[in-house]
Amino acid sequence: MSKVDANSLKFAAAAAQEASLPLPVSPVPLDDDALLFWDDVIRSKRATAWTPSDLYIAAALCRDLAAVECAFRRT
Numbered sequence: 001m002s003k004v005d006a007n008s009l010k011f012a013a014a015a016a017q018e019a020s021l022p023l024p025v026s027p028v029p030l031d032d033d034a035l036l037f038w039d040d041v042i043r044s045k046r047a048t049a050w051t052p053s054d055l056y057i058a059a060a061l062c063r064d065l066a067a068v069e070c071a072f073r074r075t
Contacts, residue, residue, distance in 0.1 A: 021047045026059045033066035034059075041065075 005011060023042045030038060041058050042050070050058070 018046055023047055024050045024055055027055045028059050030062055034062040037062040037065045
């Protein structure tokens with residue numbers, strides 16, 4: 001795979017195309033509290049860079065973040 005100069009029009013076009021792609025969806029159901037974290041976690045890397053196993057880990061992270069937030073609110 002060849003590198004593309006970050007200052008090139010080709011890079012800008014590829015970045016714009018990538019940004020227009022829909023975000024991946026969670027492979028498992030997430031409750032509303034966990035969904036609050038989904039977009040931020042998924043936007044942490046390119047949409048096309050997520051593998052199926054990455055998405056399971058991202059979903060687990062969102063659930064964990066929601067649980068921590070819920071526990072914090074109870075204290």
